[in-house]
Amino acid sequence: MPIPRTYSFMRYLTAKQSVDNRALNRQVWQSLVAALPCATPEKPLQILEVGAGLGTMVERLFAGGMLTHATYTAIDLEPTLIAEARRRLPQWAVAQGLQVQQDSQAQLHVQRPGQDIMVETEAIDVLRFVAREQGQRTWDLLIAQAFLDLVDVPTTLPALLSLLRPGGLLYCPITFDGGTVFQPEFDPELDVAIEACYHQTMDRRLIAGKPSGDSCTGRHLFAHFRAAGAEVLAAGSSDWVAFAGPNGYSADEAYFLHFIIHTMHTALTGHPHLDAGRFTAWIAQRHAQVEQGTLVYIAHQLDVLGRVPAPIGETRE
Numbered sequence: 001m002p003i004p005r006t007y008s009f010m011r012y013l014t015a016k017q018s019v020d021n022r023a024l025n026r027q028v029w030q031s032l033v034a035a036l037p038c039a040t041p042e043k044p045l046q047i048l049e050v051g052a053g054l055g056t057m058v059e060r061l062f063a064g065g066m067l068t069h070a071t072y073t074a075i076d077l078e079p080t081l082i083a084e085a086r087r088r089l090p091q092w093a094v095a096q097g098l099q100v101q102q103d104s105q106a107q108l109h110v111q112r113p114g115q116d117i118m119v120e121t122e123a124i125d126v127l128r129f130v131a132r133e134q135g136q137r138t139w140d141l142l143i144a145q146a147f148l149d150l151v152d153v154p155t156t157l158p159a160l161l162s163l164l165r166p167g168g169l170l171y172c173p174i175t176f177d178g179g180t181v182f183q184p185e186f187d188p189e190l191d192v193a194i195e196a197c198y199h200q201t202m203d204r205r206l207i208a209g210k211p212s213g214d215s216c217t218g219r220h221l222f223a224h225f226r227a228a229g230a231e232v233l234a235a236g237s238s239d240w241v242a243f244a245g246p247n248g249y250s251a252d253e254a255y256f257l258h259f260i261i262h263t264m265h266t267a268l269t270g271h272p273h274l275d276a277g278r279f280t281a282w283i284a285q286r287h288a289q290v291e292q293g294t295l296v297y298i299a300h301q302l303d304v305l306g307r308v309p310a311p312i313g314e315t316r317e
């Protein structure tokens, strides 16, 4: 596909779905399935997803047969993404043959025999949500996909864990872990310099004056979980690997690649350690490689499943 003239984060999130589907670590996923408590109509599973974007994880869990009786709360900071999730999810439910009832703008009730799922959506900052819900409500499972690498984990993780019931689970798939690889090589020295500078922008990111990012979040989660009093039940890599097969890039992955290159362009323009002319040539070459179907992109990420302790002998049945 030609280089896009404009970029849309919504289209990027939609395009990354097929890349995520390939990347998600199957062993961690199976551990999640095994660790989930039984849901019943009387005791539906309480699931909270933070940084939920367009709500694509609801669709994935449903397709994986994990949602039978559940209340699924999906929150995201961005009102436009939540508005799009509210537009998409009823369409998805109808396409699945589910009976759909829109209880309110923020509540979608979807049912079919043996399945009953309430999806609640809200545009709100994660820490504001935690402050409001702490001591009011608890969840069995908290999901944070491609999210913890964007926030200050030492403050956000304990806050999130405080919303879990004893023995509750935290599933953090697609957590960036310090590897950005493009093939073919352009200039090995420049490739390495651009990767290092790009990761540095994540490490130095400040939002409202607070640290908000770590390019090696994935590997650091082991220590963060321990420090916050949670145990790691399963972990494994979930690297994105995007390449063109005999029919070109899958789905909308050419757009996904253009978006990643554009993000790097924006993040590194004017960087004092990069020669402006060579960097511009690098960006132009990477976009051209997507058009030609020769660009391979690999991002190293980890999926981590954790659990907060339950008092001995206590289980949720």
Ligand SMILES: C[S@@+](CC[C@H](N)C(=O)[O-])C[C@H]1O[C@@H](n2cnc3c(N)ncnc32)[C@H](O)[C@@H]1O
Residues within 6 Å of the ligand: 013, 050, 051, 052, 053, 054, 056, 075, 076, 077, 078, 081, 124, 125, 126, 127, 144, 145, 146, 147, 150, 151, 174
């Ligand atoms: C990389 S996107 C991932 C979206 C989705 N989890 C997915 O994998 O498709 C990160 C999401 O986190 C949201 N986000 C970032 N900071 C947030 C915050 N402080 N509170 C709530 N959501 C936040 C962004 O708006 C964005 O939708």
